[in-house]
Amino acid sequence: MELIDFVYFGDFNKRISNLAELSPEAWSFDNKNDNSILKNYLKYTFLKLQEENRIIQRDTYCIFNTGLFTEYYESVYAYMELNKAGGSQKWYLVDFYQEYDLGNIGINEFPDRANYFDDPSLLVFDAKCKINVQYKHIFEDKANLERIPNCIKDSTMLPVTFEGAISRMKKMIVANYKIAVPQYYNGKIQLLLPLSLVDCKKPDLALVVTKNKEGNFYQGHTCLSLDMAYNNARLIARPDSNWLIP
DSSP: OOHHHHEEOSSHHHHHHHHHHHSOSOOSSTTOOSOHHHHHHHHHHHHHHHHTTOOEEOSSEEEEEEEEEOTTOOEEEEEEEEOOSSSSOSEEEEEEEOHHHHHHTTOOOOOOOOOOOSOGGGGSOOTTSEEEEOHHHHHHSHHHHHHSOHHHHTOTTHHHHHHHHHHHHHHHHHHOGGGSEEEEETTEEEEEEEEOSSBTTBOOEEEEEEEOTTSSEEEEEEEEOHHHHHHHHHTTSOOOOSSSOO
8 A cells, every 4th residue: 555545644745844854864856855755765665664564553553664763863753643634544644753752652662664685795796796788678668768868879889888887887896885776676685886978977877787596697677867776775775875866
């Protein structure tokens, strides 16, 4: 069930703005101040929590862990009570609380955050492994092609440009492993790798790779815009990388 079908927010944008103030970071792209990153984060975090049965529902209240923290590293929870404000949703969002706030109203059970991985090694790129890139999909799929910079989109040297960008990117990761940023997709951990196709100092796309079951090579599935990549990566954690920023 979608979050907005599960809980009644009232003024949704105001509630999200309050959450953004409670857990401050860059939650919008291009200084738009629309909190689009946070809205996407909360939507998919809620779906993952449902999948893991980490939402506490009692007779009169409901709680889930947003996975976010205040500036003092306090966990932030969504606290709901039975909806008496109308609409089809069973629950009404009272507020986003910390454990101290919940303790004040007699709540002593605190659900865990969503869990996206059990094997931390999947979060680190193995530079010894070859990357098999699905070029046909990247170059011929309309949505993928539109993400490639216009100035090189029609170049006959595009495959060579990609191969050079991938080679340089692998060297960058050897120098700084944090360049590879994990994302969660379809139940798997994938890595986002920066591709600089026009200016070697400025990434244009993120190559999405998944390690094979035997762990000896990566499959390069597709390329994402940097905004798309950031939204996906933020589900796990705020990216600790200077190339993937909103």
